[in-house]
Amino acid sequence: xxxxxxxxxxxxxxxxxxxxxxxxxxxxxxxxxxxxxxxxxxxxxxxxxxxxxxxxxxxxxxxxxxxxxxxxxxxxxxxxxxxxxxxxxxxxxxxxxxxxxxxxxxxxxxxxxxxxxxxxxxxxxxxxxxxxxx
Amino acid sequence: xxxxxxxxxxxxxxxxxxxxxxxxxxxxxxxxxxxxxxxxxxxxxxxxxxxxxxxxxxxxxxxxxxxxxxxxxxxxxxxxxxxxxxxxxxxxxxxxxxxxxxxxxxxxxxxxxxxxxxxxxxxxxxxxxxxxxxxxxxxxxxxx
Numbered sequence: 001x002x003x004x005x006x007x008x009x010x011x012x013x014x015x016x017x018x019x020x021x022x023x024x025x026x027x028x029x030x031x032x033x034x035x036x037x038x039x040x041x042x043x044x045x046x047x048x049x050x051x052x053x054x055x056x057x058x059x060x061x062x063x064x065x066x067x068x069x070x071x072x073x074x075x076x077x078x079x080x081x082x083x084x085x086x087x088x089x090x091x092x093x094x095x096x097x098x099x100x101x102x103x104x105x106x107x108x109x110x111x112x113x114x115x116x117x118x119x120x121x122x123x124x125x126x127x128x129x130x131x132x133x134x
Numbered sequence: 135x136x137x138x139x140x141x142x143x144x145x146x147x148x149x150x151x152x153x154x155x156x157x158x159x160x161x162x163x164x165x166x167x168x169x170x171x172x173x174x175x176x177x178x179x180x181x182x183x184x185x186x187x188x189x190x191x192x193x194x195x196x197x198x199x200x201x202x203x204x205x206x207x208x209x210x211x212x213x214x215x216x217x218x219x220x221x222x223x224x225x226x227x228x229x230x231x232x233x234x235x236x237x238x239x240x241x242x243x244x245x246x247x248x249x250x251x252x253x254x255x256x257x258x259x260x261x262x263x264x265x266x267x268x269x270x271x272x273x274x275x276x277x278x
Contacts, residue, residue: 013177020173022199025211046214047195054191055179068224069190072266075216123216 004056004088006115009044011082017048044080049121053088053112061090065130066103074123078114085115093124103128146207149275150247153209155237161200163232163258166225170196188225193255193264197233201253204235210273212246219266223257230258238267246271 018024026033027043034042080086094107106129112121166188175182180189202208225231235253249272254265 016173016177017195020170020177021195022202023195024199024202025208027211045198047191047198051174051178051180051191051195054189058179058181068221070221072217072219072221074219076214 001089001091002057002060004053004060004090006085006087007052007056008083008085009049009052009080011042013048013052014042014044014082017045017051021045021047023047039079039081041081044082044084046076046080046121049076049080049086049112050074052086053110053121056086057088057090057110060088064127066128067130068128069125070105070128071126072123074121076121078118078120080114080120084120086112086120088112098128098131101131103130105129148207148209150240150242150249150272151275153237153240153247153249153272155240158234158236159201159204159206161197161203161233161235163230164196164200165230166192166196166227168227171227186227188227188229190221190224190264193225193231194219196231197253197255200233201235209249209270211270212273213271215248215269215271217266217268219264221264223261223263225257225263229263231255231263240272242274243271246273248272 014028018028023045028045031042088110090108090110092106093109096105098104106127108125110123110125111119114120168185170192171188174180174189174192233253233255235251237249238252239250241248249270251268251270253268255263257263
């Protein structure tokens with residue numbers, strides 16, 4: 001199993017992600033509106049959490065040959081709030097032959113947890129990985 | 135709150151009841167630049183072997199903003215519940231992507247309605263770059 005370092009999600013992360021993605025949904029950008037919501041405050045974009053965990057896991061896994069992400073099944077289980085510290089736990093659940101002789105497929109199971117140990121996101125990713133020559 | 139005195143039309147929103155199953159919506163295009171890649175890589179700590187390769191998750195993230203630019207008012211999405219996605223072709227800096235989406239199904243729930251959206255991201259050659267199915271929790275129209 002791989003366990004990533006932690007990362008604290010900041011207001012700046014959310015503002016930058018809104019600017020980059022163009023997703024200015026009030027959930028992420030209007031603090032006053034969100035005071036009255038069930039969350040009580042702005043929350044991070046789900047896709048920001050997904051992108052952050054991808055980077056976090058990249059810091060804790062070995063680099064695999066010619067790796068490419070090919071598939072994703074993902075659940076957003078709970079909100080990510082400003083100030084939450086996330087880490088990722090991941091394991092390789094399966095390995096298969098690929099369609100082509102030069103690569104195989106691995107399936108990873110991942111969970112994104114906050115500082116309270118709550119799973120905020122989880123899912124499965126599928127990766128093409130190069131095979132050892134010869 | 136700012137919504138009290140908005141002119142009619144300005145605050146128009148689409149609710150669960152307004153979702154038309156089967157309606158196809160296409161966004162404007164977005165040309166992928168080294169600025170997008172640099173900002174995304176810096177924000178998310180993505181390590182790239184080649185600076186002209188677009189990180190796999192970036193087109194998906196951009197499609198969420200492009201989705202606000204279709205010729206209809208925005209859907210009141212309460213939560214993005216989950217999705218299944220396939221990455222079929224790598225995108226490169228200089229490619230122009232757009233997103234084509236369609237509601238496949240809708241189901242009424244206690245706290246809102248669930249909408250299943252099919253979304254495909256195409257490039258300037260109309261090749262499918264990535265796509266999948268998203269599950270969204272959408273607000274019901276408030277009682278008048």
